[in-house]
Amino acid sequence: MPDPTPPAERPLNFIEQIIEADNAAKKWGTRPDGTPRVHTRFPPEPNGYLHIGHAKSICLNYGLAARYGGRFNLRFDDTNPAKEEQEYVDAIKADVRWLTSAFGEGHSFDAGPHAGGLYWASDYFQQMYDYAVALIKAGKAYVCELNAEEVAKRRGSPSVPATSPFRDRPAEESLRLFDEMRAGKHPDGSMTLRARIDLASPNFNLRDPVLYRILHEEHHNTGRKWCIYPMYDWAHGIEDSLENVTHSICTLEFENHRPLYDWFMREISAALGGARGEGEGTGPSSPGGRAVWHSQQIEFAKFRPTYTVLSKRNLLKMVQDKLVSGWDDPRMPTISGLRRRGYTPRALRAVCEEVGTTKVESFIDLGRIENAVRDHLNKIAPRAMGVLRPLKVVIENWPKGTVEELDFVINPEDPGAGTRKVPFSGTLYIEREDFMEVPAKKYFRLALGDNPPEVRLRWAYFIRATGVVKDADGNVTEVRATYDPATRGGDAPDGRKVKGTIHWVSAEHARQVEVRLFDRMFSAEQPGERTGNWIDDLNPNSLETVRAMVEPIVATAKAGDVYQFERLGYFTADRDSAPGAPVFNRTVTLKDTWAKAAAKE
RNA sequence: AGGGGAUUGGUGUAACGGUAGCACGACUGACUCUGACUCAGUUAGUCUAGGUUCGAAUCCUAGAUCCCCUGCCA
Numbered sequence: 288m289p290d291p292t293p294p295a296e297r298p299l300n301f302i303e304q305i306i307e308a309d310n311a312a313k314k315w316g317t318r319p320d321g322t323p324r325v326h327t328r329f330p331p332e333p334n335g336y337l338h339i340g341h342a343k344s345i346c347l348n349y350g351l352a353a354r355y356g357g358r359f360n361l362r363f364d365d366t367n368p369a370k371e372e373q374e375y376v377d378a379i380k381a382d383v384r385w386l387t388s389a390f391g392e393g394h395s396f397d398a399g400p401h402a403g404g405l406y407w408a409s410d411y412f413q414q415m416y417d418y419a420v421a422l423i424k425a426g427k428a429y430v431c432e433l434n435a436e437e438v439a440k441r442r443g444s445p446s447v448p449a450t451s452p453f454r455d456r457p458a459e460e461s462l463r464l465f466d467e468m469r470a471g472k473h474p475d476g477s478m479t480l481r482a483r484i485d486l487a488s489p490n491f492n493l494r495d496p497v498l499y500r501i502l503h504e505e506h507h508n509t510g511r512k513w514c515i516y517p518m519y520d521w522a523h524g525i526e527d528s529l530e531n532v533t534h535s536i537c538t539l540e541f542e543n544h545r546p547l548y549d550w551f552m553r554e555i556s557a558a559l560g561g562a563r564g565e566g567e568g569t570g571p572s573s574p575g576g577r578a579v580w581h582s583q584q585i586e587f588a589k590f591r592p593t594y595t596v597l598s599k600r601n602l603l604k605m606v607q608d609k610l611v612s613g614w615d616d617p618r619m620p621t622i623s624g625l626r627r628r629g630y631t632p633r634a635l636r637a638v639c640e641e642v643g644t645t646k647v648e649s650f651i652d653l654g655r656i657e658n659a660v661r662d663h664l665n666k667i668a669p670r671a672m673g674v675l676r677p678l679k680v681v682i683e684n685w686p687k688g689t690v691e692e693l694d695f696v697i698n699p700e701d702p703g704a705g706t707r708k709v710p711f712s713g714t715l716y717i718e719r720e721d722f723m724e725v726p727a728k729k730y731f732r733l734a735l736g737d738n739p740p741e742v743r744l745r746w747a748y749f750i751r752a753t754g755v756v757k758d759a760d761g762n763v764t765e766v767r768a769t770y771d772p773a774t775r776g777g778d779a780p781d782g783r784k785v786k787g788t789i790h791w792v793s794a795e796h797a798r799q800v801e802v803r804l805f806d807r808m809f810s811a812e813q814p815g816e817r818t819g820n821w822i823d824d825l826n827p828n829s830l831e832t833v834r835a836m837v838e839p840i841v842a843t844a845k846a847g848d849v850y851q852f853e854r855l856g857y858f859t860a861d862r863d864s865a866p867g868a869p870v871f872n873r874t875v876t877l878k879d880t881w882a883k884a885a886a887k888e
Numbered sequence: 889a890g891g892g893g894a895u896u897g898g899u900g901u902a903a904c905g906g907u908a909g910c911a912c913g914a915c916u917g918a919c920u921c922u923g924a925c926u927c928a929g930u931u932a933g934u935c936u937a938g939g940u941u942c943g944a945a946u947c948c949u950a951g952a953u954c955c956c957c958u959g960c961c962a
Binding site: 364449476478647700731743746882883 | 889890891892893894895898899900901902903904910911912913920921922923924925954955956957958959960961962
């Protein structure tokens, strides 16, 4: 299903403006069919689960490829074997597959529209090594035998340059040592390969950054083949280059790295005998004569929702400390958590599109994300009746033993969805909050009071309360009521109106199911902002489990099925569901202006 | 301190020297067999101070505030 708002109907964001200017100039060349090349990528490190911030990046990158008839790569930036795991690789693949249509079924990652393919940084290790050797030969890199502590000590300050006694080591010596590093002749941390750039730069990224460190670790892809691993800055631009990525989109904190990104591309090209070239541009076939493809890095501001923590470290802690049931706990801001909760890819794409793409660091109201899923589910979710906190209603004048089948509109937003039959009898469950012994002002539901109002049971009959039964503590355990047989179906032949319509379930036919109700995970807009510790703002009531009464058809739901329980919200069957015994996650409530007004009192 | 970014209603964004607009929220009201949805209306903004200009959110000068940078993480 196509997304609702075609991107063409809104102004271009700053990245689209760059791309359109590039396309007009044919900066990146054209495809065989004449389309200007646009090639983006999503480059996660497989060291954690993807969250909604990553979803923004995926939607941005994939959306750009789709909009401009380009290609989109999924690339694992697996350059640090100490932190990366297969579990994360699998989860990330599933998430990207779910969120985009870039990839085909099964194991195919290059079959969908605009799919560029699946790539691994680790597949480029040899090429990266060769480039490093070229840089050493060109006098642009050297082996440094300072350990991490010494490097930190010699880092200098903005006004004091860094130092390294190994900086002017002859290239032959660096070459030999680099080869020994690769051959495993030196222990972890004993030496590094560093670029020779500028030890006095106010941009610390340029103070002879490390290209390679020694890490005797098993890599999930390359096993024991390598014991030196490239650092992010060295690796990333090469990855983009080898994949002929045009626009390498990343987040704001990498702005300071861009000079380094460009330096690497220029110097690799020069070391290989090509033109150095200034700034980003195209590759070997271009008039400039660069020896390597030079992508353009562009930075944008992260997607940060309120009432949420997003850092991998904190999410990992929530999992490890069992604050949640796992990475895909429906309260988690992970893509897998949102999916399990019942969010749809389209809703996520819609909200990413709505908030736009800029360089301004801002917070997105969590409510916006909730609205996006309401919008989508409203159109597609079949309606059903379920009662979260049941209160029994006995209709005194109902003919004993009679059961009727009433017509229920499946989705008023979708007339084609039709109707189905719902059983009705003289004993029902209604929502506890849909009855008041003494009605509040403007309360339109079932009530006693001086003048008990008539209310409609959705698609059924008008009823009026006549009394209550209470337990020893004075709690209402049952409401007595009478119905008007002439109002069958929910309309009065004499045209009289009611103020309230409430949902119900026939007690005799009701099925009990588990329903998990979620509230926001944190009670502060910015967890930890006030106290300094995000854990302090954890909402202790973020999960409530109830036994709900639902109409029979709901009990047949399978994992992933979604219903709107009328007047309550959208509920998606969890993977914990068993045949005939579904477990529902409340994806999101419906808007409730009465609850809002009542809360103000 | 040095470097790199950012600043427009409550929130998110547009306007690229020429009427400060859109979306979300909030508030009113209409509609309604979901207090939902939908529809209509209202609300409210250019960080500050100077300057250039017929005209400044936009250009200039000075300042303020916030974010990022001294990992062999990405």
